[in-house]
Amino acid sequence: MPRLVRLHVNGQVHEVFTPPHRTLLELLREDLGLTGTKHGCELGECGACTVLVDGRPILACLALAVEVEGAEILTVEGLGRPGNLHPLQEAFMEVGALQCGYCTPGFLLSAKALLDQNPAPSRQEIHEALSGNLCRCTGYLRIVQAVERAAVKAR
Amino acid sequence: MKEFTWISKPYPRVDAEAKVTGRVRYADDLVLPGMLFCKLLRSHLPHARIRRIDTTRARSLPGVLAVLTGKDLPAHKFGILPTSQDQEALCVEKVRYVGDPVAAVAAIDEWTAEQAVRLIEVEYDPLPSYMTIEDALFKEGEPIHAQGNVHKEVSLEFGDVATGFEEADYIREDIFLYHGSAHLPLEEHAAVASYEPGDLLTVWSSTQVPHYLHRTLSKVLDLPMSRIRVIATPVGGGFGGKSDIFNHEIVVAALAMITGRPVKCTLTREEVFYTLRRHPTLMWVRTGVREDGTITAMHFRAILEGGAYGSYGVATTYYVGALQPITYKIPNYRFEGMRVFTNAPPGGPKRGHGTPQPRFALECHLDKIAEDLGMDPVELRRRNLVAPHTKTVNWLRITSCGLAECLKKVVEASRFHEKHRRLPRGRGVGLAVSGYLSGAGLPIYWNDLPHSQVHLQVDRSGSVTLSCGAIDIGQGSNSVLVYTVCEILGVSPEDVRLIVADTAITPIDLGSYSSRVTFMAGNAALQAAQRMRDLIAAAVAEKLGVPAESLIFQGRQVKVGGGEDRALSWREACEVAEARYGLLSATGTYTPPRLAGPYKGSGVGPSPAYSYSACVAEVQVDEETGVVSVEKIWIAHDIGRALNPLLVLGQVEGSVYMGLGEALMEDLSVRQGVIRVPSMLEYKSPTVKEMPEVEAFLIETVDPEGPFGAKECGQGPLLPVPPAIANAIYDAVRVRIDEVPITPEKVLKALERRRKGEEGRFGPGGFPAIRFKEPIRVAPPSPSSAGRVEPRP
Structure with a gap:
């Protein structure tokens, strides 16, 4: 059954109604439109979908969105922007x-x-x-x- | 010499900021309103007749908008080469490899599409399958294609090989095997199609060849090219793996036309493994040399395992034989090559297209000859090197050639002579050299049309709109285009708006393959910019009453030269010119000179210029485990001129990396039609930990025809790496591994054989007994035409 998750991504709070099997990668790319996070395998093999969860690198293709509720998530879009790069x-x-x-x-x-x-x-x-x-x-x-x-x- | 502003400088690539901020839109990042998702049903059998396809259950699944089979499409086959039109978007009568698509679904989401694919019922009649070269040649049964299992046979003789061997003091034969490998781009192939009223089809695809995709869609969908727009999205890695036409690109277009809604298909990683691979190639080579090491004759045979379809295979077969003579003077040369069909994913071009395999064979073979003659391998090569501005025995025109300098550089930098045969056991150095094309001299479709075109438009604001059909696959073509135009017009990258690879608005470029884009699109951009500069200069000269030739375009200004300090800003100059001439527009075009020799098959191999590389590898071999670790690579590359040293070094290092992977671990083997390891975890490729230190040198020979003198760098530097490593392994532990990848098991087996007193070698035991057809005999170019190459008219 879909449920509501609150995610903190790049300093903003998002509320998304999502089935529990949805991966963080799918949610970032498809629900939040944060397509800077890439997928190369969706099996945890290539590292292209690496994002930070409370400062630790994780593979967004292997994490469920519901698992990271409440944590601080950082994607490439939050790392820096043109004119103010990391x-x-x-x-x-x-x-x-x-x-x-x-x-x-x-x-x-x-x-x-x-x-x-x-x-x-x-x-x-x-x-x-x-x-x-x-x-x-x-x-x-x-x-x-x-x-x-x-x-x-x-x- | 003129000091450049933008050329030869290590500026970051023009798309760097967009890429480091995650703002580049790759094909799978695209989302359109109402978009549907497509999945393909693929054959699980390697070779079978399709008896029946029942899509009833799939169609009735809620959320499914369309189910497509081959019978729903116009009955036109396709293929990248005009001579190999052997593929169907969805198979109609039979399947030829595990993974051959038979049906497709468009549904509201990926999950529904996957469920629907499972509901499609297909009945097959299995056929005997052909899994190896030997199967393809000798097994009885229904062949994979009606023409039989031999796809292409080539037999060419240049000069007189029999006489050449008679003149030899020493003759040696060797057999080598180069296994297939995957391109493994990080981005999985993806395509999106949209169909608008008025028959307007748009297809976005992660393709290296938008122009050929445009042509193919027109053919297979029975739509005029004017109704189709192909937009190549920035490619997340290609290496040749996106240079063919793929089933899903046609299928999404057909589904968009049927449903009236946009449709996306993104391949899974497993599907990407089944797209294309480097041809597994078995090779036999025989060379005759005089006592002093000069080559008198060479006979090279190769069999390519082609997989299920033609792809570029006809060209690949020729390439396996074409480039041996561009590094060494071979006065008499015979090449016999054959590509066979097998029930495996198609063999396609991968970085070096058909030339890394023979280069591995040739450079290991020469190392053995040097050893047999008791000669220094550097000296053996030096005595045979081609000279600049000559023609090879197979009629290839060599212009600039910095091979001797490349060789000198890596030998000195690596202190090769202090190390070779002198390092402690287990440690060794090896050497190899190579050459590669700066773009194929002939197009896929033989015609007289330009290979690359650029359009420039400038308006009163000073904005420069630069458009070109070329697509950046990471090699940096966008940067080459922009920096070239900035150099000539004296503007900055922020003045230039770049539009690429959109067949509705950009002029045609043939595609990002054969290392052609810097050379060809670069030349087209150079010409367009020069014409634009001339146009603006004429207007400014008239206005200021000075000769147009005296004007200098630099620093966003058009200055009066000769000590005067008068100048117009770039914007003012554009305004003056637009007032004088109206819309400011200029085009540039590049067509290579006619380079094909006077024989059938001479279309593969010619290039307007060749790059050259030399490589020394130092390795450590663990005799207990057979593990080879590459300690350092020295590589020198004749680039002509490095238009951007940062980007060129990136290409050289990336080539070394890919060569290292192929040399030591990458093996896309197929067992019973199934790829053994279709995952990135199990398909071994080097990580940051396996990458050795690389010392790269750029040799600038300033080619007479390259833009600012530039030549290619994206493929050539891969070629010498595998043989240099194999030769270093011999230096370290005195065993010959005549087969890549050189895995620890192979090293151990060879060491064991040596311990038993047998030949310390691992490699193929024989070459199939094939009688190749009588060769086409070709007289070498006359000594006069082999001399100085005449300038272009």
Whole structure:
């Protein structure tokens, strides 16, 4: 039976009437129109749908919307906007850490979770934090550089 | 030399901000009012006759608006190549691979569409299936297509191979196998169609080839092209995997026409695995060399496992043989190639299109020859390198060529000679070189028409509207177009509004494949911008009473040169020009020169310019587990000119990454017609943890025909990576793995064989006994035409 869920997304409260089996990914993209969160598999394999729930990266395709009721959810739309970008977004642009851009929102949020916990991560810690996100374009090197650059900038 | 403002500078890509803020609209992000969702019913059998399809139960499910079978569509087959029109949007008589679509549903939501698909009843009569090259060639039974299981056979001889082998002091033969791999773009294919009164069909699709999709929709739906609008949405990764026409693109259009409502279809990840794969290719190569290492003759044979349909396969078959002579002078060369149908997903083009397989074979084979001759593998290659501005034995025109410099660069940077055969056991270095096309010289449909076109419009506000049919698949074509126009007109990216890949309003570009967009659309943009500059310069010159040639377009100004400090702002200049000439419009066009040689089959291989790469890999091999870890890659790429070094290095590194995946782990194997691992978790691809350090060098040779001298970079740098890794493994542990991917099991087996005193090798044991048809014999270009290449008229 559908039920009403209250979700805190990017600082705004949304009330959505939804069946309990609806995933957070479906709800974000289809009910709230937040299409910045991508899907690459809907099986928890690619990391493209990574969002932050109370600061922790989760795969929105594996979470039910009802499970995250009341938590603070951050998607790429809430990370920064044109003219007021997050340092990670700036760094991704500057070092060329994106090509097709499809995996980029997921990487940005995994990286944000890392830097929020650990403002000066080692390269190995960056690798660990990003190892659940797949990218087929860049070869990852510039993504890692971008995270390092953003970490330096934020300090 | 002129200092550039926008070219050769590492500016971020023009779509970077939209991409980092999640504001780019990919195909599946589109939602239209009243939109329906489509799901396809796909065959679970590899080869079967369709006896009956009953859609009654599916139709009666509430929420279902339409159920479609092949019989509801006009009986026109399609295929990307004019010679291989062998596919149906929905199969009518038979299915040819697990995953071949037989019916489709449009429903109010995805869940209902899925339920309805399960209610469709299909009765099949199974047919004997062909799972391997050997099955396809030798098994009895009804073939997959009426023409038989041999899709294409090629047999070409350039020069005189028999004499060439007689002149050789040493001859070696080897057999190699390159397994199939997946493109695995992060974005799953998606298409949305909308049908408006007045027969106006619009299809949005994540496609690399909007123009060919436009053509195909017109053919299969019996609609004139003028009634169809195809909009390619920004592509979330292609690598060739979105360069064909796919069933769902036609099906959503048909369903939109039937229901009168917009229809979307997004493939699941599993369905994406079943779209296309790199051709598994078995190869045999025989080369004769003199004592000093110079090649006297080469004979190359290949069999491509083609899967169920033609796709680009005819071209792929030729490509497997075409590019060996662009890196080495091969005076006598014979190529025999065959593509066979099997009951598997179709083989299609993937990054390097038919050339990574033979490049792997060739570079490993040459490494063995160098070893046999006791020669330095660098020296062996140096003695055979092609020279710039020459023609190859198979009539390919080489213009700029920085291969020697690429080779020198990676050998020095990696300290190859200090390491090769000198590192401790388990550690090794390997080398390979390669070359690739900057766009196919001939179009898919043979005609004299331009390959790329650009339109520019400028108005009194100073706004520049730039339109082109090219689609950005992540390679950065949008940035190339915008920065080229900014460079010539002296404006900034914020002055330019870019409209791409919309067949209703953008001029035709053939598509984002064969590494053609920077070269061809870049040249078209350059010409359009130069014409626009000339137009505005003429008006400004008249107004100011100065010669038009003296005007400088820079920094959003049109300045009078020669020490004068008079200038008009860009906006003022546009106003003057619009007042003088009316609507300011300019077009640019690029058509490659006629490059095909005088023989049948010469259409595949020619390109207006070739890029070159050289690679050294350093590896560590664990002899206990067989695990190979790549410690570092050095790669040098002859790019002609790097229009944007940031983007070029991204392409080079991305190519290295993909080559690394194919070399060590990516294997899209099919068992009994079913893909063994159709998931991103089990289909192994490198994560950030497997990616080694890459030191990349860009070599600029400033090609005479490339825009600002640029050549391609999106595909070529993949090619030398797998053989460099295989050669490094030999250097590390003295075993030859003649088959990619080089998995730990293969390394262990080869090590075990070596320990038993057998040949330390893992690879295919033989090549099927096929009698290829008599070759077309082609005389090499005469020495005079092999000299300096004449400039274009």
